[in-house]
Amino acid sequence: MIYITRRATFSASHRLFNPELSEEENKKLFDKCAGPNGHGHNYVLEVTVAGEPGKKTGYVLDLKELKRILSREILEKVDHKHLNHDVDFLRGVIPTAENIAVAFWKILAPVIPSGRLHAIRLQETENNTVEYRGEIE
Amino acid sequence: MIYITRRATFSASHRLFNPELSEEENKKLFDKCAGPNGHGHNYVLEVTVAGEPGKKTGYVLDLKELKRILSREILEKVDHKHLNHDVDFLRGVIPTAENIAVAFWKILAPVIPSGRLHAIRLQETENNTVEYRGEIE
Amino acid sequence: MIYITRRATFSASHRLFNPELSEEENKKLFDKCAGPNGHGHNYVLEVTVAGEPGKKTGYVLDLKELKRILSREILEKVDHKHLNHDVDFLRGVIPTAENIAVAFWKILAPVIPSGRLHAIRLQETENNTVEYRGEIE
């Protein structure tokens, strides 16, 4: 078993806000992340696929193909977007890094053509990172 | 002459949009940066002060003091904010990295307590950076 | 299960020296790390907590709270200190990165308010890093 990882970046804005709670409760829970006009990040996404390298290619999965998949499935939908307003698959989701990582997993797991999705790592700032490895780990 | 540099980061959103132009012209000029809901970045700010180290301290300027100045004058006003809407000193400014750097210079140059402001470097993404060194360079 | 990681840095000095051994044996075991006046590092600490994101917040644990915990429990006690002399919880411990990581674990594991401590990663130099994940892994 080998783990291959492709890194990509995107720039987006978001606001942490739970519409079921009052402004005040949101302010208390999310502090400066709840500002009404939102703020943004350069997210760093790392996607890890686990598998056996093929005899013919020596690849688990051609990382250039994984790059194309990430561009098509994720980056085109989130880069230079507002995660609360512009992204269909995040509607109704509080866009914390945790929730975004799970949403990315649901999209990517079924479309990995070789090997299986092992981990989604999402860095929100140089000091804050989350990782999701699917339901059963 | 010694050049000392303090690095700080902040997360903000912005939209590149010139209100004197049509939506279409904005779209053509700024492309995905003109999206109506904005997007965001983890900006990296580097502020360089030039001066002679003091005999008593060996410091041009205590970098812990420069840190406090940056927090008070800049970071508290832009971190976790929308640069088009939430920042007084950017009103009426298209918030390109170039324009933000010049705006930061105007604020910081008069309040450097020792030495003189030499450069403002602002990294918008890992691939895009601007630097301003004042009017006469 | 989601893994969230907070990164922090601190600057400290240490000396690798086992007081039960002779100067010569220490010199042989620890080489330049045994110098009598010590040396220092910019340590990079990464603390990972595992848990389920809350429905209300989308957080496993607010990373701003984890930041406060790290500051209070760890950074205030080790930053700008000599690890052999100035840190109560390291008394009698040879301050290798391995031993420091275990000491940090013992402090942090009981005070994580949500989720459970999963890993302590401590980078001593850009080339040397250790990780501890508790007794049962």
Added chain:
Amino acid sequence: MIYITRRATFSASHRLFNPELSEEENKKLFDKCAGPNGHGHNYVLEVTVAGEPGKKTGYVLDLKELKRILSREILEKVDHKHLNHDVDFLRGVIPTAENIAVAFWKILAPVIPSGRLHAIRLQETENNTVEYRGEIE
């Protein structure tokens, strides 16, 4: 159990090419990586050893010793070399990052003097990384 990691870098060239296939098939499989004159990378190698810190030293394994082992067993053989032509232990291997990582594992696993080899991580570019943890993980 503690995991210690030593990082090292080397600069090498390679060509992805399966001699059992035609030029055209190689071109199709490996695209620009199949160019006849090869290309190159600054590889970043991270080797992780798992073990218990010794009572006497507080070390799982002296990272300075791991550094010497990596230099002698790996770096002297691959740094500033062409991986397809100059490296005995890669003869007959398509030098994908996956295959190189497995080859390094076979060399290093038997010569770790304390603890056991846990992972070989090989970064080929800032966006592409592979990791191998041995047969049974």
Added chain:
Amino acid sequence: MIYITRRATFSASHRLFNPELSEEENKKLFDKCAGPNGHGHNYVLEVTVAGEPGKKTGYVLDLKELKRILSREILEKVDHKHLNHDVDFLRGVIPTAENIAVAFWKILAPVIPSGRLHAIRLQETENNTVEYRGEIE
């Protein structure tokens, strides 16, 4: 005057070898960089353009346009190539980082559409970098 910088990376191989000298002299001058099969690097290129931000755009030069220029003029010609054999504009040049930077300057200086080329910075490894700022600096 504002300085804007675009960063890009490419992976290439090269061999340091002066054909007017003997093998032995080359070996003495270039040491391991003269190996007959070459070796390679992930080069990091930083291109800086100096100019005044436009009133209409707030840009010195749209960095997305600079990105396209770098791709077309430089990256397509050197990425995944052997710099001694595959690159027309490097024929007859010993491909040291110094010489490559000057060659890039000659190509880019005439095609910068706004502002003027200020610096070419080329990182060959994480420890080795060169910078060229044109003839008159």
Added chain:
Amino acid sequence: MIYITRRATFSASHRLFNPELSEEENKKLFDKCAGPNGHGHNYVLEVTVAGEPGKKTGYVLDLKELKRILSREILEKVDHKHLNHDVDFLRGVIPTAENIAVAFWKILAPVIPSGRLHAIRLQETENNTVEYRGEIE
């Protein structure tokens, strides 16, 4: 004119303390940097030499030679040392980054074999850096 830069790192401890002042004044001037047992850093040193690339080599100065010079003249004397106690050329100097950079300049300027020393850049932490370019700049 081309500027070539060699990067190197060293780990050292220091204490900011002016022996001509009282403990209290030192505490006020240097705060946590004045702790009696000192603290430490992983310093990153970048040395830039300016010159013309030689016709025969394409080098301003072989960076492998600059590496050897830095090791012999600087790193062997400061790595894993206490800068206040163990370094002859820093005796009587308050070891701020500013003062260390000037001390390194004095040692290196006369021994650069080709080109001339242009800048000494010393990073003390990821946020604090100083640069010295000699008396006349």
